[in-house]
Amino acid sequence: MSTPFTADAVEAIKRHMNDDHAEDSLIIVRALGGRPGATSAVTSDVDAEAIEFVVDGGERVRVPWGETLTERAQVRKAVVRLYRDACGRLGIAARGEH
Template sequence: MSTPFTADAVEAIKRHMNDDHADDSLIIVRGLGGRPDARTALTSDVDAEAITFTIDGGERVRVPWGQTLTERAQVRKAVVLLYREACDKLGIAARGEH
């Protein structure tokens, strides 16, 4: 698991995801992480290949980006793509698409 991100960048991404996008993380885990019954999902790691969530207080679920990220600026777009793909798979409307 390589990462183009500094430790500070990973911590900032995790904090942002957990503070502002916990519901989106849960949708990603349910739709793309193979855990449709998950109740909670916290971002626990980010690297060039995937985002990792800790669900329901313990199990770690890794969801691949679908491409190798080379810079921090790509994370936002990659998360949005995962979120939209998960919504499609779960048959729910993504925010802004109601």
């Protein structure tokens, strides 16, 4: 797992995801992480290839970005893309702004 992100950047991304987008993470894990029955998903890591979650307090699940990220600014767009794809797969409406 290589990463173009500093440890501080990874911590900031994790904190933002867990504080502001916990429901989005759960939607991503259910639809794209192969865990349709998950009840919780906590962002645990981010690297160039994927975002990782701890699901239901134990199992680690990695969800690939679909491309290799090279800078921090790409993370937001990649998360929004995963979220919208996950909503589409689950047949639920995505919220407008992230």
